[in-house]
Amino acid sequence: MSNPPRQPIPPKPFSAPPRGLWRATPPAIFPPLLGLFGIGLAWRQATVVLGAPAFIGDMFLGAVSLLYLFAVFAYLAKVVRRLATLPEDLRILPGRAGLPAASAAGMLFAAVLVPYATMAAQSVLVLALCAHALIALLIIRALLIGPVEQRRVTPAWHLSFVGFIIAPLAAVPLGWVELSQVIFVTTLPVAVAVWIISAFQFSRADVPVPLRPLLAIHLAPVCLFGIVSALLGYGALSIAFGGLGIIVMAVMLMAVRYLTAGDFSALWGAFTFPMAAFANLMFAAAFYKVTPFAVLGGIELALATLAVCVIAFRVMKLWANGKLAKSTNASTV
Known part of the structure; x- marks a missing residue:
């Protein structure tokens, strides 16, 4: 018996290319990078204060710098394809937290460069400050034209409107002391306002479970104002913020199950x-x-290094397999 003739295979229907790293880069990749920069700079300080090996901080900061540059390039590749992706990302909370973290991380990158290349550090710091100001203005615009419920004060406001206080970590070593003093004086009242309004809101309504990790951001300005106080020579103020930071950290440790x-x-x-x-x-x-x-x-640095690296690894893994963009509703091109 002869075999029946083979039927022609129909052509596969056209399908669009997959949304890869370059088409759907989520802003949510930047907060962990901000944390990694902070850990690296802390190890640099540990070399001076505790006599820790210098190579730990140097190697850590070198690796984080390369990862940060790759992340910035990946996000800009998306924006260049379609400029509207930037305001689209700022319409959602992960974007309003992620993009200010990107420019804030640029300020820390400038601090990393200070001991090695002064001109490069100055250029990076100016670019980061300009980018942070632009993002802050775009966030204000998004809040004004968006739904009223989105105008509720969140801890992410610290990143957007108080995040300039990170700049003195590079500016003071670069000799820009007056600029650092202006930033200190102008951002402190904003941070206090965000703390007060957030406390009032928390007393009236509980924070939804998925958003509770954002409450940890309230600790960051306390720490930054203490660090900048030390850099500017305000010793008593730095110690006062140090004591306040210990209290806030203790509260957050007691509330870790809640967070x-x-x-x-x-x-x-x-x-x-x-x-x-x-x-x-x-x-x-x-x-x-x-x-x-x-x-x-x-002690805290040793524990934080492990925790921050684990969180950053898990977030980057979500980015690599494409789940991060979907879960955070990041814009695509």
């Missing part, structure tokens, strides 16, 4: 920078001969 009640998500990236900033605060205050701060900073 982590939900499943792991990209918003867990909000834990990373406050943990790193606390270690930097302890080391900054330790310069004023407060030994307990140095010991506490060393």
